[in-house]
Amino acid sequence: xxxxxxxxxxxxxxxxxxxxxxxxxxxxxxxxxxxxxxxxxxxxxxxxxxxxxxxxxxxxxxxxxxxxxxxxxxxxxxxxxxxxxxxxxxxxxxxxxxxxxxxxxxxxxxxxxxxxxxxxxxxxxxxxxxxxxxxxxxxxxxxxxxxxxxxxxxx
Numbered sequence: 001x002x003x004x005x006x007x008x009x010x011x012x013x014x015x016x017x018x019x020x021x022x023x024x025x026x027x028x029x030x031x032x033x034x035x036x037x038x039x040x041x042x043x044x045x046x047x048x049x050x051x052x053x054x055x056x057x058x059x060x061x062x063x064x065x066x067x068x069x070x071x072x073x074x075x076x077x078x079x080x081x082x083x084x085x086x087x088x089x090x091x092x093x094x095x096x097x098x099x100x101x102x103x104x105x106x107x108x109x110x111x112x113x114x115x116x117x118x119x120x121x122x123x124x125x126x127x128x129x130x131x132x133x134x135x136x137x138x139x140x141x142x143x144x145x146x147x148x149x150x151x152x153x154x155x
Contacts, residue, residue, distance in 0.1 A: 005058035009051045016048030034140060082113060097147025103129050 020041055029035025085108055092101045106125035110116050116124070136142040 002058060002061060006055060009055035009058055012051035013048055013055065016044045016051055019044035020048065031139070032141070078113065082109075093145040093147065095147055095149050097150050098144040099129065099133065100147070100150075102132065 023037035023041035023044055026037030026040065027035040028038050028041060085105065089101050089105045103125055106128055107121055110121040110124050111118070133144070137144050
């Protein structure tokens with residue numbers, strides 16, 4: 001079983017390297033003016049980092065106890081509900097906007113998918129939303145959907 005995990009993480013690491021190489025060919029741009037390869041490179045770096053972490057854990061023999069037995073048929077319902085909520089999340093951008101939809105999505109994910117205490121849920125959702133807004137709207141200058149509902153109140 002350990003060999004299967006090592007091979008899996010090596011394949012993911014190889015895919016991450018290939019994606020990073022292609023992103024490099026597209027051009028990174030600068031932090032203030034990201035090029036077309038900036039976000040794919042960050043995604044590839046994240047994927048490579050996670051595959052490296054998994055490879056280290058698999059080589060050390062940790063994390064494989066119960067890994068195949070942890071998935072149950074009842075989890076398919078949870079996966080379907082999360083997929084439906086993600087669809088509603090994106091569909092709600094036009095009416096409600098990015099910030100409130102993201103906050104509600106994070107509340108749902110932190111509380112319903114992997115139950116946490118309410119204090120942790122609200123603090124985690126607020127912190128994640130603040131970092132997301134700072135990264136995309138402030139630093140990268142992306143225009144996040146404001147939503148028709150909030151735009152009509154503000155104008």
